Amino acid sequence: MQAKTLAAAAFGSALLAACASDPIIDTRGVDAAEYDADWAECRAYSEQVDTGGQMAKHGAVGAAAGAAIGAIIGGVSAGEAAGAGAVAGALEGGADAQERKERVFRNCMDGRGYRVLG
Secondary structure (H helix, E strand, C coil), rough: CHHHHHHHHHHHHHHHHHHCCCCCEEECCHHHHHHHHHCCCHHHHHHCCCCHHHHHHHHHHHHHHHHHEEEEEEEECCCHHHHHHHHHHHHHHHHHHHHHHHHHHHHHHHHHEEEECC
């Protein structure tokens, strides 16, 4: 069961990463070399968000909640419920981390004077 849980979490993480998209920035009147340097530096800042840590933290909370719910409701083993909770929690943690990465990047570019359109 644990291998299936890890595989599902890895798949979900890859899916979240594939869904991420770069923001649209108005580059009219912007020096291309300066823009590229700012982009790279802001991207490096956004990569400091601990995606794995967020997934692990949310996964642990999800596992505990799943086991508790499984024990209360019955019908499934606590292990299966914990596994499902861990996957759901890890996916939520990954989504939260991805949103934070995007927010850090947008704020960084905005702070450098770029118009972030979306």
